[in-house]
Amino acid sequence: MKAAVIVFPGSNCDRDVQVTLRDVSGVEPVMVWHKESSLEDVDLIVLPGGFSYGDYLRSGAMASKSLVMREVVKRAGAGVPVLGICNGFQVLTESGLLPGVLMRNANLKFVCKDVHLKVESSQSLFTSAYEAGQVVRIPVAHHDGNYFAGEDELDRLEGNGQIAFRYVQPDGALDPDANPNGSARNIAGVYNERKTVLGLMPHPERLADPQLGGTDGKGMFQSLLESLS
Amino acid sequence: MKARVYVTLKNGVLDPQGKAIEHALSALDFQGVEQVRQGKLIELDLSESDPEQARSHVAAMCEKLLANTVIENYTIELAD
Amino acid sequence: MKARVYVTLKNGVLDPQGKAIEHALSALDFQGVEQVRQGKLIELDLSESDPEQARSHVAAMCEKLLANTVIENYTIELAD
Amino acid sequence: MSEITPEVVAEHGLNETEYQRVLEIMGREPNLLELGIFSVMWSEHCSYKSSKKWLKTLPTEAPHVIEGPGENAGVIDIGEGLAAVFKMESHNHPSFIEPYQGAATGVGGILRDVFTMGARPIANLNALRFGSPEHAKTRHLVSGVVAGIGGYGNCVGVPTVGGEVNFDPSYNGNILVNAMTVGLAPADRIFKAAAQGVGNPVIYVGSKTGRDGIHGATMASAEFDDDSDEKRPTVQVGDPFTEKLLIEACLELMETDAIIGIQDMGAAGLTSSSFEMASKGGMGVELNLDQVPCREDGMTPYEMMLSESQERMLMVLKPGNEDMARGIMEKWDLDFAVIGSLTETGRMVLRMHGDVVGDLPIDPLAEASPEYDRPWVPTPAREELDAKDLPVPGDTGKVLYQLMGSPNLCSRRWIWEQYDHMVMADTQARPGGDAAVVRVHGTGRALAISTDCTPRYCVADPARGGAQAVAESWRNLTAVGATPLAITDNMNFGNPERPEIMGQFVGCIEGMRAACDALAYPVVSGNVSLYNETNGAAILPTPAIGGVGVIEDAAKTAGIAFTEEGADILLIGE
Ligand SMILES: Nc1ncnc2c1ncn2[C@@H]1O[C@H](COP(=O)(O)OP(=O)(O)O)[C@@H](O)[C@H]1O
Numbered sequence: 001m002k003a004a005v006i007v008f009p010g011s012n013c014d015r016d017v018q019v020t021l022r023d024v025s026g027v028e029p030v031m032v033w034h035k036e037s038s039l040e041d042v043d044l045i046v047l048p049g050g051f052s053y054g055d056y057l058r059s060g061a062m063a064s065k066s067l068v069m070r071e072v073v074k075r076a077g078a079g080v081p082v083l084g085i086c087n088g089f090q091v092l093t094e095s096g097l098l099p100g101v102l103m104r105n106a107n108l109k110f111v112c113k114d115v116h117l118k119v120e121s122s123q124s125l126f127t128s129a130y131e132a133g134q135v136v137r138i139p140v141a142h143h144d145g146n147y148f149a150g151e152d153e154l155d156r157l158e159g160n161g162q163i164a165f166r167y168v169q170p171d172g173a174l175d176p177d178a179n180p181n182g183s184a185r186n187i188a189g190v191y192n193e194r195k196t197v198l199g200l201m202p203h204p205e206r207l208a209d210p211q212l213g214g215t216d217g218k219g220m221f222q223s224l225l226e227s228l229s
Numbered sequence: 230m231k232a233r234v235y236v237t238l239k240n241g242v243l244d245p246q247g248k249a250i251e252h253a254l255s256a257l258d259f260q261g262v263e264q265v266r267q268g269k270l271i272e273l274d275l276s277e278s279d280p281e282q283a284r285s286h287v288a289a290m291c292e293k294l295l296a297n298t299v300i301e302n303y304t305i306e307l308a309d
Numbered sequence: 310m311k312a313r314v315y316v317t318l319k320n321g322v323l324d325p326q327g328k329a330i331e332h333a334l335s336a337l338d339f340q341g342v343e344q345v346r347q348g349k350l351i352e353l354d355l356s357e358s359d360p361e362q363a364r365s366h367v368a369a370m371c372e373k374l375l376a377n378t379v380i381e382n383y384t385i386e387l388a389d
Numbered sequence: 390m391s392e393i394t395p396e397v398v399a400e401h402g403l404n405e406t407e408y409q410r411v412l413e414i415m416g417r418e419p420n421l422l423e424l425g426i427f428s429v430m431w432s433e434h435c436s437y438k439s440s441k442k443w444l445k446t447l448p449t450e451a452p453h454v455i456e457g458p459g460e461n462a463g464v465i466d467i468g469e470g471l472a473a474v475f476k477m478e479s480h481n482h483p484s485f486i487e488p489y490q491g492a493a494t495g496v497g498g499i500l501r502d503v504f505t506m507g508a509r510p511i512a513n514l515n516a517l518r519f520g521s522p523e524h525a526k527t528r529h530l531v532s533g534v535v536a537g538i539g540g541y542g543n544c545v546g547v548p549t550v551g552g553e554v555n556f557d558p559s560y561n562g563n564i565l566v567n568a569m570t571v572g573l574a575p576a577d578r579i580f581k582a583a584a585q586g587v588g589n590p591v592i593y594v595g596s597k598t599g600r601d602g603i604h605g606a607t608m609a610s611a612e613f614d615d616d617s618d619e620k621r622p623t624v625q626v627g628d629p630f631t632e633k634l635l636i637e638a639c640l641e642l643m644e645t646d647a648i649i650g651i652q653d654m655g656a657a658g659l660t661s662s663s664f665e666m667a668s669k670g671g672m673g674v675e676l677n678l679d680q681v682p683c684r685e686d687g688m689t690p691y692e693m694m695l696s697e698s699q700e701r702m703l704m705v706l707k708p709g710n711e712d713m714a715r716g717i718m719e720k721w722d723l724d725f726a727v728i729g730s731l732t733e734t735g736r737m738v739l740r741m742h743g744d745v746v747g748d749l750p751i752d753p754l755a756e757a758s759p760e761y762d763r764p765w766v767p768t769p770a771r772e773e774l775d776a777k778d779l780p781v782p783g784d785t786g787k788v789l790y791q792l793m794g795s796p797n798l799c800s801r802r803w804i805w806e807q808y809d810h811m812v813m814a815d816t817q818a819r820p821g822g823d824a825a826v827v828r829v830h831g832t833g834r835a836l837a838i839s840t841d842c843t844p845r846y847c848v849a850d851p852a853r854g855g856a857q858a859v860a861e862s863w864r865n866l867t868a869v870g871a872t873p874l875a876i877t878d879n880m881n882f883g884n885p886e887r888p889e890i891m892g893q894f895v896g897c898i899e900g901m902r903a904a905c906d907a908l909a910y911p912v913v914s915g916n917v918s919l920y921n922e923t924n925g926a927a928i929l930p931t932p933a934i935g936g937v938g939v940i941e942d943a944a945k946t947a948g949i950a951f952t953e954e955g956a957d958i959l960l961i962g963e
Contacts, residue, residue, distance in 0.1 A: 057269075062329065103244075
């Protein structure tokens with residue numbers, strides 16, 4: 001599995017995801033600077049976490065206009081899988097590859113902690129190594145993770161199975177206390193219609209190594225490896 | 230020529246910042262505040278001096294970057 | 310009665326957001342943008358209907374919460 | 390230029406004796422720019438004039454110490470060819486004025502001290518003191534400071550892995566915000582400040598210079614216009630995004646062979662950075678101020694030299710590398726300017742619009758900075774309390790509950806959850822334990838890091854309090870399985886011109902020295918913050934200690950959580 005990690009000015013989880021991709025797939029990902037206008041042939045494109053352009057104006061907004069994103073949008077259109085983590089998710093919504101927006105957290109505070117997520121379906125490139133309904137523990141670290149979309153849009157996403165993850169209690173209960181940021185319907189991650197593009201706020205790359213206290217995040221990279229090799 | 234762009238959230242879009250201000254004001258004992266919405270004010274100094282040109286120029290910037298037209302409206306005001 | 314509060318950075322205070330927007334606009338090939346400053350626009354719905362009262366009320370909110378007067382200025386506009 | 394009256398001198402914080410020395414060194418009356426330069430160079434902050442005598446008594450050596458106090462940060466050998474570079478620094482006053490920006494720029498400043506030396510920052514910590522929780526301003530200050538530390542550290546992508554917070558009424562009008570950064574560098578590639586080589590170019594990189602934080606200046610001169618207040622905010626605003634670019638750009642440039650000396654522009658900006666670089670290399674320097682990238686029009690030489698705008702660096706390059714270096718800076722969208730060159734004159738000559746606007750000797754100014762042996766009185770010993778004489782509380786369960794809920798003991802989770810403490814994916818022990826454990830990427834090792842001080846001990850008995858802070862730091866590191874290696878300190882005290890306060894300072898140093906000696910735990914960097922007083926009431930003496938230790942096998946560490954039912958619980962020690 002050959003992956004490209006896009007590096008924007010202000011990306012800061014680019015190395016973290018590079019390490020995880022390398023560890024899981026054994027293949028060195030290519031790191032692509034945002035000013036590049038072309039991309040080599042890759043099986044997966046990753047938009048990493050961080051604060052591209054300082055999160056100024058709107059998080060992800062300026063990065064979504066960078067040169068390389070034109071190519072990313074084109075590839076996504078051609079079916080190349082794209083994974084956006086945290087700031088990467090914000091870039092994906094700003095570029096129109098995913099519906100909705102990520103607003104400031106409801107309590108206006110940055111939040112960094114482990115949360116529990118329910119994997120809504122195992123029928124995707126990104127989640128095949130998980131069980132449907134499985135609860136996994138993965139950290140979040142963001143200021144703008146409050147997922148918003150109109151009620152109709154949310155119904156449509158649910159109807160299409162485009163909700164990838166929801167914030168839940170450790171026992172799987174779906175309640176407001178499990179929601180770290182005020183997201184609509186506890187949504188932590190969404191797919192595009194074809195389920196080839198995934199954006200999520202939590203950082204699976206941060207719990208993919210037992211020495212760091214957990215490996216629940218590894219499943220996502222293993223799923224991709226199985227699906228794309 | 231100067232332009233001021235006001236970017237505001239569309240009706241029905243969640244506004245966590247406005248909500249938080251509303252709460253904070255009432256915690257500070259300011260009464261009679263019924264709703265608060267927070268938007269952005271972006272001031273631009275332009276080399277363009279023709280108002281019509283400037284306006285269409287700034288509108289293009291809004292569409293492309295300054296506002297997210299899925300959730301935001303913008304209005305443009307020109308000065309001098 | 311509605312009030313609009315404009316909160317802007319004082320002269321000489323660094324505006325990292327404005328600076329980044331300026332860069333991004335020029336990267337998007339928008340020319341002739343000399344300076345960009347970003348501020349806030351806060352819209353309040355007030356139950357108060359007396360303009361004078363409303364203004365002094367909102368000014369108090371600005372001093373206390375809405376603006377950080379160490380680095381920001383504010384102006385108040387009333388409507389209806 | 391305006392006249393140098395006794396008032397103008399006083400507004401620049403120089404006393405009569407000091408001004409006499411200025412006249413001797415200059416051989417003439419200084420102009421306002423030159424006076425401003427003396428003023429910042431001889432400020433307590435830059436010259437350590439009250440504390441130097443005592444700081445010199447701290448142990449600073451050990452086989453693993455690569456660089457002790459004197460450079461931008463301390464450097465220790467941590468094995469496998471790597472060095473840990475670290476320092477702690479205060480941003481107390483600015484954080485009281487504007488908590489968010491004050492704390493944020495404090496983090497920015499300490500990060501620069503570390504990456505200036507060629508180290509990639511891998512961990513931030515902080516030591517915070519606030520007034521009583523009931524005090525009207527405390528809530529606002531706490532939330533602003535915590536948000537500011539997070540706002541900056543989270544954005545630059547360096548995890549904030551630990552810290553400490555205390556509340557005491559003595560900090561009501563003088564909060565303490567001490568920030569610490571730890572970085573990693575190859576042990577044989579440490580960058581220093583010394584400028585070398587006549588004719589070599591002096592380079593400015595980073596953000597543009599604005600009228601930020603210009604000291605004493607507002608009142609000092611009639612040439613500032615009426616709205617100077619409005620024009621001269623004393624608060625600097627941080628731009629963590631630019632700092633992140635600056636880190637990456639500097640580290641990229643440091644991989645080449647182009648840099649001779651490099652120094653961040655911290656407090657007193659261009660003045661102290663250029664003086665320090667020239668003085669350390671025994672050089673002279675000529676600066677052409679027309680070349681300084683400015684954010685605003687019409688900036689005067691005085692403003693440029695004294696500005697405290699953030700996210701800027703000064704460097705001396707080997708000749709011929711300018712274009713390559715410019716290319717790297719431009720890739721990261723940073724300003725780059727050749728603003729001068731080194732000379733053999735031993736003087737700093739400042740030019741603008743073709744005129745010489747300032748001309749000062751470097752060494753006399755740097756070396757003749759005042760050093761005081763301030764009078765001090767020992768802190769009177771307090772009566773020892775015998776635990777036996779205290780009443781035994783009836784309901785211990787209730788007491789425990791009270792203790793756990795008290796401001797100084799309750800959980801700090803609400804603070805560290807606002808900090809990204811996991812970015813870089815090497816945080817092995819997150820906040821909440823005795824010390825943070827951060828893996829040394831690419832090795833099997835880890836660093837253990839903690840900040841410690843118990844000010845109420847220090848006020849009761851400065852020497853024992855100082856020793857206790859060092860010992861606690863040592864214990865916190867050993868508790869996670871690390872070998873403690875060295876410390877940085879941040880000495881926060883009241884007005885040193887008062888003998889009782891100076892006595893607290895001397896006492897704490899004495900205790901720290903004793904503990905450092907006993908534990909072979911040297912001090913490799915530090916910072917002093919004095920005059921923390923409001924209306925004659927000083928803060929508790931607060932010598933914050935930042936300790937760093939190494940764990941050779943990161944798989945072998947211990948945490949604080951009980952992990953197994955039925956396991957034995959042991960109590961060791963006295
Ligand atoms: N300001 C802070 N920032 C980050 N972490 C903090 C802060 N204050 C406390 N912590 C963390 O909370 C835990 C408890 O702190 P403290 O009570 O000071 O520890 P100690 O047991 O050393 O007295 C530590 O792990 C510490 O790193």
